[in-house]
Amino acid sequence: MELWFTEYQNNKLAYGYKISKHLHSEQTKFQRLDVVDTEQFGRMLILDGIVMTTIEDEFVYHEMISHVPLITHPNPKKVAVIGGGDGGAIREIIKHPSIEEAHLIEIDGRVIENSKKYLPEIACALDDPKVTIFVEDGIEFIKKNKNTYDVIMVDSTDPIGPAVGLFKKEFYQSVYDALKEDGLFVAQTESPFLNKDIIKPTYQAISEVFPITRLYLATIPTYPGFLWSFSMGSKKYKPEDADLSRAEAIASDTKYYNPEIHRSAFALPNFVRDLIAQK
Amino acid sequence: MELWFTEYQNNKLAYGYKISKHLHSEQTKFQRLDVVDTEQFGRMLILDGIVMTTIEDEFVYHEMISHVPLITHPNPKKVAVIGGGDGGAIREIIKHPSIEEAHLIEIDGRVIENSKKYLPEIACALDDPKVTIFVEDGIEFIKKNKNTYDVIMVDSTDPIGPAVGLFKKEFYQSVYDALKEDGLFVAQTESPFLNKDIIKPTYQAISEVFPITRLYLATIPTYPGFLWSFSMGSKKYKPEDADLSRAEAIASDTKYYNPEIHRSAFALPNFVRDLIAQK
Numbered sequence: 001m002e003l004w005f006t007e008y009q010n011n012k013l014a015y016g017y018k019i020s021k022h023l024h025s026e027q028t029k030f031q032r033l034d035v036v037d038t039e040q041f042g043r044m045l046i047l048d049g050i051v052m053t054t055i056e057d058e059f060v061y062h063e064m065i066s067h068v069p070l071i072t073h074p075n076p077k078k079v080a081v082i083g084g085g086d087g088g089a090i091r092e093i094i095k096h097p098s099i100e101e102a103h104l105i106e107i108d109g110r111v112i113e114n115s116k117k118y119l120p121e122i123a124c125a126l127d128d129p130k131v132t133i134f135v136e137d138g139i140e141f142i143k144k145n146k147n148t149y150d151v152i153m154v155d156s157t158d159p160i161g162p163a164v165g166l167f168k169k170e171f172y173q174s175v176y177d178a179l180k181e182d183g184l185f186v187a188q189t190e191s192p193f194l195n196k197d198i199i200k201p202t203y204q205a206i207s208e209v210f211p212i213t214r215l216y217l218a219t220i221p222t223y224p225g226f227l228w229s230f231s232m233g234s235k236k237y238k239p240e241d242a243d244l245s246r247a248e249a250i251a252s253d254t255k256y257y258n259p260e261i262h263r264s265a266f267a268l269p270n271f272v273r274d275l276i277a278q279k
Numbered sequence: 280m281e282l283w284f285t286e287y288q289n290n291k292l293a294y295g296y297k298i299s300k301h302l303h304s305e306q307t308k309f310q311r312l313d314v315v316d317t318e319q320f321g322r323m324l325i326l327d328g329i330v331m332t333t334i335e336d337e338f339v340y341h342e343m344i345s346h347v348p349l350i351t352h353p354n355p356k357k358v359a360v361i362g363g364g365d366g367g368a369i370r371e372i373i374k375h376p377s378i379e380e381a382h383l384i385e386i387d388g389r390v391i392e393n394s395k396k397y398l399p400e401i402a403c404a405l406d407d408p409k410v411t412i413f414v415e416d417g418i419e420f421i422k423k424n425k426n427t428y429d430v431i432m433v434d435s436t437d438p439i440g441p442a443v444g445l446f447k448k449e450f451y452q453s454v455y456d457a458l459k460e461d462g463l464f465v466a467q468t469e470s471p472f473l474n475k476d477i478i479k480p481t482y483q484a485i486s487e488v489f490p491i492t493r494l495y496l497a498t499i500p501t502y503p504g505f506l507w508s509f510s511m512g513s514k515k516y517k518p519e520d521a522d523l524s525r526a527e528a529i530a531s532d533t534k535y536y537n538p539e540i541h542r543s544a545f546a547l548p549n550f551v552r553d554l555i556a557q558k
Binding site: 267 | 293336
């Protein structure tokens with residue numbers, strides 16, 4: 001018998017992964033959670049039937065959501081990750097010597113616990129003394145904090161279920177208020193091939209809150225659409241002005257990110273430019 | 280009843296596309312050929328069970344295999360496409376005002392005929408007076424021509440069946456000989472996520488024949504691995520020295536390519552750099 005896990009996209013696409021071992025399944029308070037070993041991408045965490053991360057390709061997403069904002073900010077000391085319970089963003093964040101405090105705000109504690117158990121390569125920094133974990137609703141958490149963070153990363157699931165509110169203008173305003181006066185934030189904002197209906201209003205909402213807005217791209221082979229977007233809202237710093245000698249230093253310990261990738265990730269194909277240029 | 284077409288990769292991955300209409304199937308002299316309408320990507324051409332092109336995403340591949348070399352060469356007049364029977368590369372090539380002659384060398388005439396019938400948006404330039412079609416084996420064709428072309432594009436299928444020889448050093452030597460003294464060529468060379476075993480020896484072979492070798496990337500949502508590589512061998516011109524005012528002019532009529540993409544496509548993630556750096 002062959003075991004396959006198949007992720008469906010709007011009943012138009014079906015991405016199937018051959019499974020060598022089914023390790024765990026549970027219904028948490030918030031979502032269905034599965035852990036499997038796939039033949040192509042190694043161990044895989046699945047939430048509500050959607051691939052969250054895999055051992056073989058997680059480096060792209062986690063490096064790109066972390067290092068691009070942390071190098072854009074000249075001296076990030078205190079950062080928050082909303083979502084990201086697998087710990088991958090945290091692992092990348094603590095590579096930066098300037099970091100003093102990293103807060104992880106994950107709504108579903110079972111994601112953290114299962115990641116520690118089944119994905120130690122990704123969750124390995126969650127017990128670092130610089131890291132504090134809050135098992136809370138990120139939207140409510142961020143409302144309570146004002147003028148607190150240098151960098152915030154919104155490492156969410158797709159905008160369904162608990163993550164819907166993370167793609168709304170009210171949330172971006174709370175993020176703005178939670179950032180210091182020179183702070184900046186990044187959110188994962190889905191694929192320009194499959195999710196034009198998400199990227200366009202999201203980018204527009206961020207640009208209504210922040211004086212500086214940018215979109216950048218990376219290729220992630222287990223996220224449907226594969227060309228993946230991240231949106232940045234910044235109060236002061238622009239990614240194109242970053243000190244790339246710091247990027248060079250970080251790139252000694254990365255698989256994807258480097259100074260050339262930092263620059264080139266903001267080069268947008270015409271169809272993506274057009275998407276975010278429209279009002 | 281729902282119809283789905285599924286492309287399998289080494290029995291580890293299965294990429295499924297929901298079909299709204301099955302238009303055509305035949306066994307040609309060389310391969311199985313299918314044409315379907317998919318709900319996500321529109322009309323799709325399939326050869327031997329592998330997606331060749333779709334109406335919705337073909338622009339990425341065809342623009343990137345064409346414009347990058349044609350802008351790298353300062354004045355391309357005579358070009359050849361090996362493979363590419365759908366006509367997409369040809370359509371992009373004739374956008375360049377310097378082009379005087381474009382040769383298409385496709386081994387399977389049925390690909391050309393079916394593309395004209397079912398994919399007119401892609402095949403639309405095959406009857407252009409600057410275009411000459413040769414239904415021949417590209418390997419034998421290119422051996423007969425010496426010092427003839429400014430640019431050659433190897434727009435092949437995966438290295439199985441008739442395309443195996445297009446990934447060998449002997450072929451790259453023939454391409455070198457068929458190019459003028461300042462000529463250059465580009466080949467599609469698969470995905471660095473899934474086809475490390477192809478990219479590494481291919482890049483190595485090209486670098487043994489050509490003084491200048493470069494790898495560049497684009498994201499193609501229907502080619503498994505999705506981060507797709509193109510390898511360039513050049514006798515004289517470097518892509519980083521290209522006159523990007525010509526790229527700007529071409530970009531008025533593209534969906535993906537533009538001057539920033541020209542530059543950024545050569546920025547390689549660390550894991551891709553490492554792949555081609557190894558001997």
